[in-house]
Amino acid sequence: MGLASFIRSKLISSESDNQIDRIEKPTGSLGYDPWGFNSDMVKMGMGLARHVYEKYFRVETCGIDNIPAEGPVLIIANHSGQLPLDGILIGYALANRKVKPRLPRAMIERFFPTVPWLGNMLNEVGGVLGDPVNCAKMLENDEAIIVFPEGVRGSGKLYRDRYQLQRFGNGFMHLAMKHNAPIVPVGVVGCEETIPAIANIKPLAKALGVPYAPIALPFIFPAKVHLNFGKPMYFGGSEIPEEQVTERVEAVKSEINRLIVKGLTERKRLF
Amino acid sequence: MPNKPRPQILVTGAAGALAQQVIKQLNDTCDIVAVDFREQVDLGNKVPSYCIDFNKRVFEDLFRRYQFDGVIHLGRVQSSELTRMRRYNANVLGTQKLLDLSQKYGVKRVIVLSTYHVYGAVAYNPALIDECAPLKSAGLSADLVDSVELENLANLYLWRYPELNVTILRACNIVGPGVRNTMSRLLSSKVAPVLAGFSPMMQFIHIDDMADAITLAWQKTTKGVFNVAPHDWVAYQQALKLCGCTRIPIVSVPPVLPKTIAKILRLRSFPHYLLAFFKYPVVIDGRTFAKEFNFTPKRSLSEIFRYYRDNK
Numbered sequence: 001m002g003l004a005s006f007i008r009s010k011l012i013s014s015e016s017d018n019q020i021d022r023i024e025k026p027t028g029s030l031g032y033d034p035w036g037f038n039s040d041m042v043k044m045g046m047g048l049a050r051h052v053y054e055k056y057f058r059v060e061t062c063g064i065d066n067i068p069a070e071g072p073v074l075i076i077a078n079h080s081g082q083l084p085l086d087g088i089l090i091g092y093a094l095a096n097r098k099v100k101p102r103l104p105r106a107m108i109e110r111f112f113p114t115v116p117w118l119g120n121m122l123n124e125v126g127g128v129l130g131d132p133v134n135c136a137k138m139l140e141n142d143e144a145i146i147v148f149p150e151g152v153r154g155s156g157k158l159y160r161d162r163y164q165l166q167r168f169g170n171g172f173m174h175l176a177m178k179h180n181a182p183i184v185p186v187g188v189v190g191c192e193e194t195i196p197a198i199a200n201i202k203p204l205a206k207a208l209g210v211p212y213a214p215i216a217l218p219f220i221f222p223a224k225v226h227l228n229f230g231k232p233m234y235f236g237g238s239e240i241p242e243e244q245v246t247e248r249v250e251a252v253k254s255e256i257n258r259l260i261v262k263g264l265t266e267r268k269r270l271f
Numbered sequence: 272m273p274n275k276p277r278p279q280i281l282v283t284g285a286a287g288a289l290a291q292q293v294i295k296q297l298n299d300t301c302d303i304v305a306v307d308f309r310e311q312v313d314l315g316n317k318v319p320s321y322c323i324d325f326n327k328r329v330f331e332d333l334f335r336r337y338q339f340d341g342v343i344h345l346g347r348v349q350s351s352e353l354t355r356m357r358r359y360n361a362n363v364l365g366t367q368k369l370l371d372l373s374q375k376y377g378v379k380r381v382i383v384l385s386t387y388h389v390y391g392a393v394a395y396n397p398a399l400i401d402e403c404a405p406l407k408s409a410g411l412s413a414d415l416v417d418s419v420e421l422e423n424l425a426n427l428y429l430w431r432y433p434e435l436n437v438t439i440l441r442a443c444n445i446v447g448p449g450v451r452n453t454m455s456r457l458l459s460s461k462v463a464p465v466l467a468g469f470s471p472m473m474q475f476i477h478i479d480d481m482a483d484a485i486t487l488a489w490q491k492t493t494k495g496v497f498n499v500a501p502h503d504w505v506a507y508q509q510a511l512k513l514c515g516c517t518r519i520p521i522v523s524v525p526p527v528l529p530k531t532i533a534k535i536l537r538l539r540s541f542p543h544y545l546l547a548f549f550k551y552p553v554v555i556d557g558r559t560f561a562k563e564f565n566f567t568p569k570r571s572l573s574e575i576f577r578y579y580r581d582n583k
Binding site: 032038114124 | 397398469523524551
């Protein structure tokens, strides 16, 4: 047995294999889609994510059925914790739901494709370069897409700024309106405590060509994570002034804030 | 009732496998004249074949001798051939001469084969690039300037001389029996270099399907720019695996290292100016062409790779 087959046999259970097979995905003849999604890698990724989700972060999810069973949808969440763990946990929650599971795509930071192995791996498990053209084409394909409108402003923020939402870009709202896609807001609580950073060495980040270089312990803390999914929000009519688009974005932001407060209230302990 | 005269077509790049396939397909319904600047090819008694440099005055004699109804320009010199200057002369100045003569002698249909390389391989490329996307490759490598310039020229003639009915086809990787481009060389080799940690998504079209696409473009006079690619994708390293190639990883960071290695090795199948295409995906959207010309590729990726695997 080769190394790849060994890892595969350890990670993929028949249960998770069946779960992925239940979900239809528009792929080509060799199991790839144009963004690099690969069904075999997703099965391995899901096997690994199961342990991370269930055992390490012991995620509690509320309202996952608010995500429509089909059609285009944008899952908008707060971003935190230096690494895209929040995206993985949201993705797993949706792929593993009992009724009508879906394999969502996640818009990833623009520097990931330049990182050897990691960029390809993220693409294979459903990550897609955060580009409006990609997002639009995937909505046309009726995909569920996870977007963090704070971008690196959210994931790279320091521990002292935890649970303070940063500025949201308006791009996701334009796409939702244009493609008539509902927005499902998500409040993520717990990821802020996974890699608490006390400072960001900006010159080092610039020299390395990465968005941030945090001073943090080289360890991911097993914080308990709460995911609260809100009710779908619908925004029709794409021909409105930018000021009104910003107001709509603020409405989504407020809802996410409410879901974060709900998660913080429900949380009984950090770990 | 007199028979409708057979259209007369000039096909360039006759020494290439694709041109010969196109000639074979059109030979029954059209009178073909084949030309190549590299060598004279024997295409049988029915097809006059010439070895002429487009930039020489004698090239015009062909237009005087034959009343061409159409020109199918497949004679683009690939970036792995000749020097940069000779390629520029052949691809840019030669194509300009060809288009000028087409206009002067009343040609009614021009098809120009271009390449998806014109889009350029950058980390920020979205997938399913459509025809309106900017052509970034000229800014990335001087070795690809002639490919972009050729397109710009064809575009100019497309708008300035609508009567030429210019159609530009930006094809993905054309592969299959007889194809001698960079990608086909890689797939047919026993060992193939890869950039460690990078396996971009790629598209491959079988030479016979590409010939079908060109024939369909000849049969329908819709001018414009079209991507030609099947709606199917595979990661580069997976494609090599399926072709039975042993992959040799080359250190990929910092970017100057693989470039230096490629320059030292001077491999025709892994040129330094195409390295970015082995790092970042350039996935094009061929649906507009497929819809407009009713084109469906017949050969699957598995069939393409099986050919390379069985002919190692």
